[in-house]
Amino acid sequence: MPITFDTTSRTFHLRNDKISYLIRVLENGTLGHLYFGGSLAESGSYGRLSGVEYLGLSNRLGDPVALEYPTPGTGDFRVPALTVEQANGSTALDPRYTSHRVFGGKSAIPGLPSTYVQGYDEAETLEILLTDTPASLEIRLFFAIYADRPVITRAVRLRNIGSEQLTVRCAMSASLDLPDADWEMVQLSGAWARECHVRTRRLEAGSQAIGSLRGASGHEHNPFLALKREHTTEEAGEAYGLSLVYSGNFLAEAEVDQYQTTRLRIGINPEGFAWALDPGTEFCTPEAALAFSEAGLGALSDAYHGLYRDRLARGVWRDAPRPIVLNNWEATYYDFDEARLLEIATAARDLGVEMFVLDDGWFGRRDSDASSLGDWTANKAKLPGGVEGIARQIEALGLRFGIWIEPEMVSQRSQLFVDHPDWAVGVPTRPHTEGRNQLVLDMARREVVDYLFGVLSDLLGHASISYVKWDMNRNITEPFSPSLPAARQGEFFHRYILGVYDLYERLTRAFPQVLFESCASGGGRFDPGMLQFAPQAWTSDDTDAIERLRIQWGTSLCYPLSSMAAHVSAIPNHQTGRSTPLATRAAVAFFGVLGYELDPAALTDEEREAVSGQIAYYKARRDLFQRGRFVRLKSPFEGDGNETAWMTVSADAKRAVVGHYRVLNGPQRGRERLRLRGLDPKASYRVSVWPAGDDPISAANSGVRGGDELMRIGLLVAPENPVDSRSVGDFAARLFDLEAETPEADRR
Numbered sequence: 001m002p003i004t005f006d007t008t009s010r011t012f013h014l015r016n017d018k019i020s021y022l023i024r025v026l027e028n029g030t031l032g033h034l035y036f037g038g039s040l041a042e043s044g045s046y047g048r049l050s051g052v053e054y055l056g057l058s059n060r061l062g063d064p065v066a067l068e069y070p071t072p073g074t075g076d077f078r079v080p081a082l083t084v085e086q087a088n089g090s091t092a093l094d095p096r097y098t099s100h101r102v103f104g105g106k107s108a109i110p111g112l113p114s115t116y117v118q119g120y121d122e123a124e125t126l127e128i129l130l131t132d133t134p135a136s137l138e139i140r141l142f143f144a145i146y147a148d149r150p151v152i153t154r155a156v157r158l159r160n161i162g163s164e165q166l167t168v169r170c171a172m173s174a175s176l177d178l179p180d181a182d183w184e185m186v187q188l189s190g191a192w193a194r195e196c197h198v199r200t201r202r203l204e205a206g207s208q209a210i211g212s213l214r215g216a217s218g219h220e221h222n223p224f225l226a227l228k229r230e231h232t233t234e235e236a237g238e239a240y241g242l243s244l245v246y247s248g249n250f251l252a253e254a255e256v257d258q259y260q261t262t263r264l265r266i267g268i269n270p271e272g273f274a275w276a277l278d279p280g281t282e283f284c285t286p287e288a289a290l291a292f293s294e295a296g297l298g299a300l301s302d303a304y305h306g307l308y309r310d311r312l313a314r315g316v317w318r319d320a321p322r323p324i325v326l327n328n329w330e331a332t333y334y335d336f337d338e339a340r341l342l343e344i345a346t347a348a349r350d351l352g353v354e355m356f357v358l359d360d361g362w363f364g365r366r367d368s369d370a371s372s373l374g375d376w377t378a379n380k381a382k383l384p385g386g387v388e389g390i391a392r393q394i395e396a397l398g399l400r401f402g403i404w405i406e407p408e409m410v411s412q413r414s415q416l417f418v419d420h421p422d423w424a425v426g427v428p429t430r431p432h433t434e435g436r437n438q439l440v441l442d443m444a445r446r447e448v449v450d451y452l453f454g455v456l457s458d459l460l461g462h463a464s465i466s467y468v469k470w471d472m473n474r475n476i477t478e479p480f481s482p483s484l485p486a487a488r489q490g491e492f493f494h495r496y497i498l499g500v501y502d503l504y505e506r507l508t509r510a511f512p513q514v515l516f517e518s519c520a521s522g523g524g525r526f527d528p529g530m531l532q533f534a535p536q537a538w539t540s541d542d543t544d545a546i547e548r549l550r551i552q553w554g555t556s557l558c559y560p561l562s563s564m565a566a567h568v569s570a571i572p573n574h575q576t577g578r579s580t581p582l583a584t585r586a587a588v589a590f591f592g593v594l595g596y597e598l599d600p601a602a603l604t605d606e607e608r609e610a611v612s613g614q615i616a617y618y619k620a621r622r623d624l625f626q627r628g629r630f631v632r633l634k635s636p637f638e639g640d641g642n643e644t645a646w647m648t649v650s651a652d653a654k655r656a657v658v659g660h661y662r663v664l665n666g667p668q669r670g671r672e673r674l675r676l677r678g679l680d681p682k683a684s685y686r687v688s689v690w691p692a693g694d695d696p697i698s699a700a701n702s703g704v705r706g707g708d709e710l711m712r713i714g715l716l717v718a719p720e721n722p723v724d725s726r727s728v729g730d731f732a733a734r735l736f737d738l739e740a741e742t743p744e745a746d747r748r
C-alpha cells in the first residue's frame with residue numbers, strides 16, 4: 001500500500017517507486033512536514049527528521065519548523081496557508097491533529113475539477129483532520145498519491161463547527177516547506193500573443209511570487225511553477241513542480257526565510273478574497289498537483305503530461321484522435337457569407353482537413369467586435385439557413401462542423417444587454433469598464449448560468465455541431481455581484497469560476513460527443529482547470545512559427561501535446577508580419593493538435609500540394625504528434641535562442657519525430673549535431689528527413705542509424721551553405737522521422 005502510518009513516531013509515509021512524502025504529527029499535535037522527494041525505504045523510521053524543535057517559543061512552533069498547513073499568529077511568521085478571521089476579529093490559528101483515514105482512490109471536489117482514478121488501486125488518499133478548537137474550525141487535508149506517478153495531489157476542506165460566522169481570507173491548496181533555498185524558480189510568464197515564456201531566477205531572501213487578479217488564470221503568468229537546482233537540466237537533476245487545477249485568480253509563491261528554508265504555496269489568490277463560512281458549512285479549495293523529479297525538468301513534464309492527459313481530461317475526446325481543423329478566423333475575420341465559407345471548406349476538404357470551424361462573426365449583427373455578444377442566433381444575412389443550414393452543408397462536403405462562441409460575455413450593443421442589463425458584472429455606483437467593447441456576464445448568478453445552458457443546449461441540440469471553441473476575451477473589472485450581500489462580495493471571483501465550471505460540466509455531460517476547445521484570446525486561460533472539460537486549448541493567438549517555438553516550448557513544461565492546438569497560418573503573419581516558409585509553419589504546428597487558419601482557396605497549386613502533403617504526413621503520425629512523449633532537446637530560451645529542437649517518441653520507443661528549427665541561418669558554423677533522447681539504444685532506426693529533398697542535411701542523415709548513435713552522436717543539423725541554391729535560408733525547419741527496423745529474427 002502506498003500510504004503507511006508508523007504509530008510510534010506518528011509518521012505518515014506516502015510512497016511509490018518514484019517519490020516519498022513524509023508527514024509527522026509533532027509532539028504538540030501540530031502537523032509537521034518531514035520530506036518530499038525521491039523514494040525512501042518503506043521500513044525506515046523518519047520521525048527524527050522533524051529536527052531540533054524550536055525552543056524560542058513555548059508552543060514549540062517558530063520559523064524553522066516545517067509544517068504541512070501553516071497558520072498565522074502562533075509563532076510561524078512566514079506566509080500562511082490558511083487565514084481565517086473569527087467572530088472576535090482574531091486571525092490566530094493553531095490547529096492540531098485530530099484523526100485521519102486512508103482510502104483507496106481519490107475523492108472528487110464538489111464544484112471543482114480535479115484529477116481522478118479509474119480504479120481504486122490507481123491511487124490512495126490520506127485524509128487528515130485538524131481542529132482549531134477556539135476557532136471552531138475543522139480542516140481536512142487531502143493528500144493523494146498515484147501508484148505509478150511522481151505526483152502528490154492536495155486539496156483542503158474547511159468546516160465551521162461553531163455557531164458564529166468565520167471569514168476565510170486565505171486558503172491555499174498546498175504549502176510545502178523545503179529545508180534549503182538553493183533553488184531556481186521557473187515560471188511561465190508572458191502576455192497576449194507571447195504566452196508561457198520560460199523565466200528563471202535564483203531564489204532570494206523574502207517572497208517571490210506570480211499570480212493573477214484578472215478573474216482568469218491569465219496570459220501574464222500560468223498557474224504553475226517549478227523549482228530546480230542551478231545545474232538541473234532537461235535530463236538530470238532535481239526539480240519540484242506546483243500546478244493548480246484552477247482557472248481563476250491564483251497565487252504561486254516561494255518564500256525564503258531567515259534560516260534559508262523555502263516555503264512554497266499555491267492556491268486561490270488571497271488578495272480581494274474573503275469567503276463567509278456560515279456555521280455548519282464547508283469551503284473546498286481547488287486541487288494542487290505537486291510533482292518531483294530526480295531526472296530533470298523533462299521527467300517533471302512527463303509526470304504532468306501523463307496526469308493531465310489521462311487523468312484530468314475526461315470523456316470520449318480524452319483518448320480519441322483529434323481532428324485537423326480549418327478555422328476561418330484569419331482567412332475572413334468578420335467578413336464572410338455562406339458561399340465564402342463553403343468555398344473555404346471545400347478547398348480545405350480537398351486538402352485533407354477533417355473539420356471546418358466557423359469562428360467569430362456568425363451571430364447577431366456581429367461585423368466587428370463592437371456588438372452582439374450574447375445574441376447567439378445566426379445572422380441570416382450571412383447564413384440564410386442559420387447554423388443548422390451551414391452545418392448541414394459543411395457535413396455534406398464530408399467535413400465535421402465546429403463553432404466559436406464566447407458565452408461568458410455580453411456586448412452593450414446586444415439584445416441580451418437590453419433585456420438583462422443587470423446580468424453584466426459591474427458595481428452599480430460606477431460606470432462599466434469595457435474591454436474589447438464588451439462586458440462580462442455575472443457567472444456567479446445561477447440564473448445566468450441556467451440561461452446560458454439553455455441557449456447553448458439549444459444551439460448544440462439543433463445544429464450538427466461536433467466542436468465548440470469556447471472563447472473568453474477580456475478580464476474582469478468592477479468585480480461585484482448584486483446576488484451577493486456586502487459581506488460576501490469577496491467571494492465573487494471564485495463564485496464566477498464555479499459558475500463557469502458548472503456551465504462546462506452541464507454542457508459536457510449533455511453533449512458528450514462534442515469536442516470543446518478552450519480559448520481566452522489564445523492562452524489567457526490555458527490551465528489545468530479548463531483541461532478537465534476542454535481537453536485542448538488554443539495555445540496562443542500568435543500563429544507565427546518562430547514565436548510559437550517559445551510559446552509551445554514553455555507551455556510544454558506543464559501541458560501535454562494533446563492539449564495544445566497549433567495552426568498553420570498565412571504569411572506575412574498577422575501578428576508579427578514575419579514571412580516564414582510553409583514547411584516551417586507546419587513543422588512547428590505538427591507538435592500538438594494541428595489545424596489551418598488561412599484561406600485554402602487562395603493557395604497556389606504548389607502550396608496546395610505542399611499542404612496536402614503536410615496533412616497526410618501528420619495523419620500518418622497523429623498519435624505521435626498528439627500523444628507521444630514530448631522530449632525537449634534544445635531550448636529557444638537558452639544562449640542566443642537561435643535554435644530549437646524537440647521530439648515526440650512513442651511509448652514503445654519504436655517511432656519518433658524530431659523537429660529542428662533555426663531562426664537565422666549562419667555560414668561556416670561547423671558540424672553541429674543534435675543528440676536525441678528517449679530512444680532504444682539497441683534498436684536500429686530508419687531516418688528520413690522532411691521535407692524530402694536533395695540537400696546535404698537529408699543526405700547526411702537519411703538511412704539506418706542505431707539508437708545509441710542517435711543519442712550519443714546525434715543527427716547532423718549544421719547550418720546550410722548560403723551559396724547552395726538548395727539552402728532554406730532563415731526560419732528553417734527540418735523533421736527527422738525515425739522508425740525502428742524490425743529485427744531479422746522478428747521478421748521470420
Ligand code: GLA
Nearest residue numbers: 329359360519520521522541
Ligand atoms: C480571440 C481568439 C481568436 C479569435 C477571436 C475572434 O481573440 O483567441 O482565435 O477566435 O477571438 O474574435
